[in-house]
Amino acid sequence: MSKSQKSLIALLGVLLLFFGFVIMRIGVAKPASTVKVAKIPAGEYDPAVWGQLYPLQYESYKKNADMSPSPTGYGGSVKVQKSEMMPELTTNFKGMPFSIDYTEDRGHxxxxxxxxxxxxxxxxxxxxxxxxxxxxxxxxxxESGWGFAKIPFNELATQVPSHGSISCANCHNPENMDLRVINPAFTEAMQQRGIDVSKASREDMRSYVCAQCHSEYYFAPGSMKVVFPWEKGLKPGDMYAYYADKPNGFVQDWQQPDSKAAMLKTQHPDYETFATGTHGKAGVACADCHMPYVRKDGQKYSSHWMTSPLKDLDAACGSCHTQGTAWLADRIKTTQDYTFEVLHTAGQNVARAHEAIKKASEAPNADQAELAKARELVRKAGWYWDFVAAENSMGFHNPDQSLNTAAQANELARQAIESANRAAGINLL
Known part of the structure; x- marks a missing residue:
């Protein structure tokens, strides 16, 4: 064997030893981004206790206490009355508590x-x-099944300590940290749609844990059970058709005292709007944008500061979008501005429709059939308007649907005014 052959064999031996060591280290050592799972006792709802074992997640969760306006001017976590931006809320919710107090949500x-x-x-x-x-x-x-829904709220509230707001246990199984849903209304609604939440993938659960609360619902008369109106679908027209069937004997949330129309109050349909939008259909999860992955001290973890993606566009959007933060911020702001412009106009016309129907009902020999038609039109207009107004993204979760829904609300309000005019036989507005 020549000297050069011996040298080559020696070099190959060194390389094999080196790469073998590297492979062994990769296979045996845990990466810095791995989060060690710790078991927490069932029924432990204090996030500070969870935070002792998951300090990075807990530190980011505590940032939810920071109150600040939205970068685009829509939403945010400052406790201001929404009627300051949309005065028509006072008329459109007249006769029910939202006309008295309707503030921005400050957060979990x-x-x-x-x-x-x-x-x-x-x-x-x-x-x-x-x-x-x-x-x-x-x-x-x-303890009580759905029986808890009929117990007075104040009685239950006294059983919730100061740490009892939305926290870790809402979304995580304390035994193994798997994502979970604890709202039985969501589980039941998904079962009706043929979806077993207990068998959902982790990626689906990264939206379901949000959807269990960020969705439209009503209280079933008598039992006060929480029900999601999803049997016919997740779009605003699907849910309006569902309510038209008077499910569980539910007819209305309240009667607007001016028009005497039986109205529906939409409750933050964030998941429904998102799920039928571009991101939802593409398989993006709520957590991808609102709880993006971040790194600290070499560890990768999901931020538990559940806030607007605008607060950290690089982390929330940068993994998919490469256009830069300035482009992204402008895109979001433009979408929200356009949505608000159409929505605000629609809301004002819904308020005018209530006024027109009131005046028509006071006219001598008013056509009762036309009045009934006008009331149905303003009910539907109010539903479509509120579907966008009550949703927390000002249209961005689903721009096409949101603009279309607000536009439909505007047209329905116009038709309600025309019907009121016909009922009175004169032009009231």
């Missing part, structure tokens, strides 16, 4: 504090109102 950590303080809650408010405000709903449901 304030959920119990805000519902205790709101003027919308009174001695007659049912326990169903607590469903999406605290992880203690798991305890209430285990």
């Amino acid at each position: 950590v304030f959920a119990m504090e805000d519902i205790r303080e709101t003027k919308r809650i009174g001695p007659k408010s049912p326990g169903a109102c607590i469903t999406c405000k605290t992880p203690y709903v798991e305890k209430f449901y285990k």
Whole structure:
């Protein structure tokens, strides 16, 4: 064997040893981004206890207490009355508590504090109102089933300690940190759609944990059970058709006192809007944008600062979009501005429709059939308008649908005014 051959063999031996060591290290050592799973006792709802074992996630969760306006001027976590931006809310919700108090939501950590303080809650408010405000709903449901929904809200609220707002236990199984849903209304609604949440993929669960609360619902008369109106679909027209069937004997949320129309109040249909939009259909999860992956001290973890993607566009959007933060911010702001312009006009016309119907009903020999038609039109207009107004993205979760829905609300309000004019036999507005 020549000297050069011996040298080559020696070099190959060194390389084999080196790469073997590297492969062994990769196979044996855990990467810095791995989060060690720790078991937490069932029924532990204090996020500070969870935070002792998951300090990075807990530190980011505490940022939800930071209150600041939205970078685009829509939403945000400052507790201001929404009627300051949309005065038509006062008329459109006249006769029900949202006309008295309708503030921006401050975020998950304030959920119990805000519902205790709101003027919308009174001695007659049912326990169903607590469903999406605290992880203690798991305890209430285990103890009473849906019976908790009929217990007075104030009675249940006294059982929730100061740490009891929305937190870790709402979305995580304490035994293994798997994502979970604790709102039985969501699980039941998904079952009706043929989806078994217990068998959902982790990627689906990264939206479902949000959807269990960020969705439209109503209280079934009598039982006060929380129900999601999804049997016919997730679009605004699907849900309006569902309500037309008077499900569980449910007819209305309230009667607007001017028009006497039986109205529906939409409750933050964020998931429904997102799920039928571009991102939802493309398989993007809520957490991808609102709880993006971040790194600290070499560890990769999901941020638990559940906030607007605008607060960190690089982390929230940069993994998919390469156009830069300035382009992204402008795209979001433009979409929201256009949506608000159409929505605001529609809301004003819904308010005018209530006024026109009131005047028509006071006219001598008013056509009752036309009045009934006008009331149905303003009911539908109000639903379509509120579907966009109550949704938290000002159209961005689904720009095409949101603009179309607001435009339909505007047209329906116009038709309601025309019908009121015909009922009175004169032009009222």
